[in-house]
Amino acid sequence: MYDGDIASVLITEQEISDKVTELAKQVAADHPEGDSDLVLITVLKGAVMFMADLARALPVPVQLEFMAVSSYGSSTSSSGVVRILKDLDRDIADRNVVIVEDIIDSGLTLSWLLKNLQSRKPRSLQVCTLLRKPDAVKVEVPVKYVGFDIPNEFVVGYGLDYAERYRDLPYIGTLDPKVYSN
Numbered sequence: 001m002y003d004g005d006i007a008s009v010l011i012t013e014q015e016i017s018d019k020v021t022e023l024a025k026q027v028a029a030d031h032p033e034g035d036s037d038l039v040l041i042t043v044l045k046g047a048v049m050f051m052a053d054l055a056r057a058l059p060v061p062v063q064l065e066f067m068a069v070s071s072y073g074s075s076t077s078s079s080g081v082v083r084i085l086k087d088l089d090r091d092i093a094d095r096n097v098v099i100v101e102d103i104i105d106s107g108l109t110l111s112w113l114l115k116n117l118q119s120r121k122p123r124s125l126q127v128c129t130l131l132r133k134p135d136a137v138k139v140e141v142p143v144k145y146v147g148f149d150i151p152n153e154f155v156v157g158y159g160l161d162y163a164e165r166y167r168d169l170p171y172i173g174t175l176d177p178k179v180y181s182n
């Protein structure tokens with residue numbers, strides 16, 4: 001599949017699986033089963049695989065919510081101005097919430113999302129990301145759970161895409177430059 005498009009495997013399927021188990025333990029330790037279920041919020045589409053695996057690894061009941069957002073074009077995406085294309089189906093007031101992210105790069109989208117969700121008065125709000133790039137450390141976005149810190153390279157697989165392709169790869173890898181130049 002995708003013959004010759006992947007330059008290198010950065011994180012194997014086994015490494016992802018082990019990390020998901022570890023992250024699930026951390027999240028569960030902070031969120032014991034209580035009077036209401038933990039809510040996992042995923043922003044479509046990159047974190048869908050991660051959310052599906054994390055939800056099944058968590059030993060506490062969770063409810064799944066999805067959002068779809070779009071940045072106002074490339075010039076304003078850096079300003080973190082975001083438009084909601086699909087909002088949550090349910091109120092999160094007084095609920096324990098974990099945002100499930102695929103990757104944090106500049107952190108601007110996440111920073112906007114945290115503000116937006118915080119205004120809905122959840123009981124608690126944390127972020128769990130599978131991947132984090134070096135720039136993310138510069139911004140003040142509180143991220144409690146991080147899977148892997150990776151180099152500043154474009155990666156695909158396990159939900160992450162290039163032009164909507166490669167999301168279905170079971171591992172995370174770097175793209176061969178020939179793919180960009182096609």
Ligand code: XMP
Pocket residue numbers: 046102103104105106107108109110153154155156160161162
């Ligand atoms: P910010 O800069 O707001 O961006 O933290 C996070 C979003 O940027 C995309 N992104 C990537 N997508 N491979 C991808 O497939 C990458 O290496 C990558 N780096 C950033 C992604 O949509 C993420 O949610």
Ligand code: MG
Pocket residue numbers: 046160161162
């Ligand atoms: Mg993408």
